[in-house]
Amino acid sequence: MKRLYSFLLLFISALFMVRCTTNKEVDLIVYNAKVYTVDSVFSQKEAFAIKGGIFVDMGTSEEIQNKYVAKEVIDAGGKAIYPGFYDAHAHFLMLADMLEQVNLNGTKSYDEVIKKLIVYQQENPDKRWIIGRGWDQNLWEDKSFPTKDSLDKYFPETSIFLSRVDYHTALVNSKALHIAQLDTTRPVPGGLMAVDSLGNLTGILIDNAMELVSRHIPVSEEHHLLLGLRKAQDSLFSVGLTSIVEAGLSLEELEHLKKFYQQDSLKIRNYAMIGGNARDIERYIREGIYESERLTIRSVKLMADGALGSRGAFLFEPYSDDSLTQGFLLQSPKELDDIIRKIIKTPFQISTHAIGDSANRLVLDIYGKYLKNGEKKRWRIEHAQVVSPSDFSKFAQFRIIPSVQPTHATSDMYWAESRLGAERVKGAYAYKTLLEQYGKLALGSDFPVEHFNPLYGFHAAVTRVDKNGFPAGGFQMENAITREEALRGMTIWAAFSCFQEKKRGSIERGKDADFIILDEDIMTAPDNQLRDIKTLRTVIAGETVFLRQ
Incomplete structure (x- = not known):
């Protein structure tokens, strides 16, 4: 009996050992899913x-x-799961600031803008500056730029700074101009101070001219900035974003981010670009690439030109709706060349904002002048919005990554042809053509210029229509991309554009456990339902950071 008892004990122990070695312990199992x-x-x-x-x-x-x-x-529960969405071009700090500003998106007239500002001042009577953003004169019956006259009438003692929807133009009042000591126009390289027929300032500042006033706006205290970023982060988590590219920050802003991430105060993964200030670039080149678990700084953001909506994008020929201008460069060709020549000797990536066809050719040609192994460098052009037919092949030739924002096409399509003309607009928002050249697209939103919901970009990329299904048949449908291509663009290809495809961007062994669960499958849902699909759960590194109640 004793021998039998001992044998049973050994047998049970063996079974226990087998169970322990067979059933490995992990932190989380997700099952009964449709995992892309x-x-x-x-x-x-x-x-x-x-x-x-x-x-x-x-x-x-x-x-x-x-x-x-x-x-x-x-x-x-059978729901669809995807890798965490990755926004390849965004402005996180701008979004945090925006939450504290007057929201002028969608205003239908200048009068509506004024009414919103009056309400804001009544609710915040002690504000010395009122900051607003999002107005777009293209949505108004009178599509000309507004002037400061109404602002001066209603806000004679409060400084006003209102950014256009593209953040490349601002409207300011006389009080703000007085604080900045601006009473007459002056040459601004890469910018414009608009004047009326008598030579008086209208209050419109374009591109580099904006900084003449914006530098006088009081800076948020550090703790207030962190609160704003956390609020913005919660909004991003709620739509399935787990990684973002912060497309250009000053040295001071980068230092704030480094501190917040070192304190574990932020959770979203952030690939932050160094703004194209020569001082900041030189400092980071000396210090080298910065990389922690959730914050990476290894790309330099340069600005070639302005925006199409404010006619600051640099074109070969004048604008079709304004023969007196063809836009302008924000940095001279020599300045761009000098900076790029310095960076080529470093491990830093270059990412350059280029909207107009002339700006895109300039950047592509300077890139090509210095690149010997473009695949290794992974230099990017941000927006690549209007490209001359003869220049598309340079993306393939020099291995330049197109970083594009699909909702720009469906936001701009109402007036893009009037700006560019019927022939030139064919080379605009050409995502399929760019994809065919490089083989990958990095997809982003450019929030808060556009909404931060990545499914709005997914919908725009594959259907080329707005939220109301306009236009019937889609805008320049020859440049729509497939759903698989769009999903890759907002996951693995976005990660690739940031040298992170071995760490994230797909659900594979050894990669960061970032994933989302949606309430419907974006790969099969009807086109007209894509924008309404909700995120049920967002997970970063195995931790749930958002759960829809």
């Missing part, structure tokens, strides 16, 4: 396991549940 891994073959799975913030395995629900035991288990 966005791997190289776009495979689908049912379940995956996560440990230490990393995907460790994926397979069928039965395979994963039999193989692992977990501290937490999520039954996805």
